[in-house]
Amino acid sequence: MSETALKAPGVPDTNRWKALVFIALAQLMVVLDATIVNIALPSAQQDLGISDGNRQWVVTAYALAFGGLLLFGGRIADLWGRKRTFVLGLTGFALASALGGAATNEAMMFGSRALQGVFGALLAPAALSLLAVMFTDAKERAKAFGIYGAIAGGGGAVGLILGGFLTEYLNWRWTFFVNIPFAVIAAAGAWFVIREPEGGRNRSPLDIPGVILSTLGLVALVYGFTRAESEGWSDEVTITMFVASAVLLATFVFVESRVKAPLLPLRVLTERNRGGVYLSLGLAIIAMFGLFLFLTYYLQIVKGYSPVKTGFAFLPMIAGMITGSTQIGTRLMTRVAPRLLMGPGFLVAAVGMLLLTQLEIGSSYAALLLPAMLLLGLGMGTAFMPAMSLSTQGVEPRDAGVASAMVNTSQQVGGAIGTALLNTIAASATTSYIADHIGSAATRSQQQLVQLQGQVQGYTSAIWFAVGILVVAAAIAVTLINAGRPDMGAATGAGEGAEDDMPVPVVAH
Incomplete structure (x- = not known):
């Protein structure tokens, strides 16, 4: 095929599917890094002599750099080229991870985490925008985003399992070093396999x-x-x-x-479908991040699970997300409108969350936690996949990077809000419960029981709010998103013409 020959979007392209493997690997690394370090934090704090007042910076330094620079990272991908930005992000992330694993004091640790955030902000939007411009056929796009959505949703739980294993059987430093093979394989594979479509680069000067x-x-x-x-x-x-x-x-x-x-063309935000996705996805992440936190504490502190056992306890959620995203979402995405997957998906997740409001100290894992996690995973997986696809569908190629960055930004800000808001609600409910009941506890064991009951009361109070947030996310998805099926001409909704949704030509290299 000649240099200028165009590839028909429906023709299978093995390079695209190979590229998806490396993009998915990179996305998994970024997502699991958000939770893997949390498991290792107590050990790292002790080894490096980090004070209780400063330990939050291990998490905060990453969150600030990542969340703050995402829009900039998305526009850099549009300017420099997505493949180049993707490989640069992976290389930098690997070096920052090596620095974190070798840290000898808190300054070195905080600096490495901030650097991970900087390169993560280059990497994450480039990964999603590469998918957006490479997979333009409706059925191929459904499969690709099904895989990507499962990883984006379930990667955090994978991080808990991997973090538990590495901390318990090796050393906390391996929660950093484990990123290096991920990044090297993904960068090398991307460099040789990814063929980025030509003509979609934004040549405008940086704002x-x-x-x-x-x-x-x-x-x-x-x-x-x-x-x-x-x-x-x-x-x-x-x-x-x-x-x-x-x-x-x-x-x-x-x-x-x-x-x-x-930097962020307002047309990316004001199109009602993308606006609906950013808003509903951000709300769903608020609910999910709080839940990860509470369930981790509940399983380890109340139930006495080890870090590894806690990680495995999240497996039903991962299984549900993979099933919801790659089976339910992928099979239905080309047959029904996105809102008919996102709305019900968030509601199924809300039902799973509703079950968790019944948590007690002696609650059975098999009878309560397992079905709740399975429903949460199924619902989120089904909703995430069309959300990820719709967030970049129909966007002009020159804006693909910054549109992808907005997805990551809504997730990052949602995570920060969810952790702070739901933790505050839980802490307040716990304090109130203990104050009301501690007086009637005569013995030390009774006082300890009241303390545990107070913690569980705090978790369930916050989870009630998370249920409400998911219901609101479902309502927004159903009412604001009006895009038709991807294989209908109006996939981009009323805000954009069908010509904007034409497949991006892929140039043979």
Whole structure:
């Protein structure tokens, strides 16, 4: 085939499917890194002499760099090329992981985590936008995003299992070193296999004011929620961060509406289907992140599970996500409108969450936790897959990177909100329960029982809020998203013409 020959979108392309393997591997590395370090944190804290007041920075440094730089990373992918940005992100992530594994003090640890966040912000949008421009045929896209959605949803639980194994049987440092083979294999494979479609690169100059405003605004927002979790909502710095974030992000939107080559073209946000996806997905992540936290604490503190056993306890959720995403979602995505998968998916997850409001100290894993996790996984997997696909469907190739970055941004901000908001609700309910019941506990064992009951009461109170959040996410998905089936001409919804949804030509290399 000649250099200019076009590939018909329906013709099988083994290179695309090989590329998907390496993109999925990279995505798994980024997602599991969000939870794998949490399991290792107590051991790392002890080894490196990190104070209780500073230990949150192991998580916060990563979250701030990753969340703050995602839009910038997405636009870099559009400017430099997605493949190049993807490989650079993987290389940098591997080096940062090596630095973290070799850390000898807290400064080295915090620096390595921030660097992981920086390169993760390059890597994650590039990965999703590569899928968006490489898989344009409806059926192929459904399969590719089914796999990607399963990994995006279930990777966190995989991180808990892997983190437990590595911490318990090797050393906390291996939770960092394990990223290196992931990154090397994915980078080498991507370099030789990925053939990025030509003609989709954004040649506009970089919007420097937009980069500064969006980065500072998102960092302030994520840090505000992170600080609210540890210092409270009335803390002066917390309030200052929220006010600064609101001012910076409002200014960012104003600037983007005026400049010729914006960092985030407002057309990406204002199209109702993409807006609906970003909003509903962000809300679902708020519910899910809080749940991961509570279930980990419940299983380890209340039930006395080891880190490895805790990780395996999440397997039904992973199985549910894989089934929901690769079987239910993939099979139905080309037959029904996305909202008819996303809405019911979030509701099924809400039913699973509803079961968990019945948690007690002596609750049976098999009778309560297992079916609840299975429903959560099925629901989230079914909803995530069309959401990931729709978030980049119909977007102009030159905006694919920044549209992908918005998906990651909604997840990252949702995670920060979920951890802070639901943790605050849980802590308040626990304190209230213990204050009301501790007086009637005469012996030490009775007092310990009240403490445990208080913790469970806190978890269930917060989970009730998570149920409500998932119901709202389902309502938004059903009412705001109006896209038709991907194989119908109107896959991009009312906001964009069918010509925008034409398959991107793939040039033979």
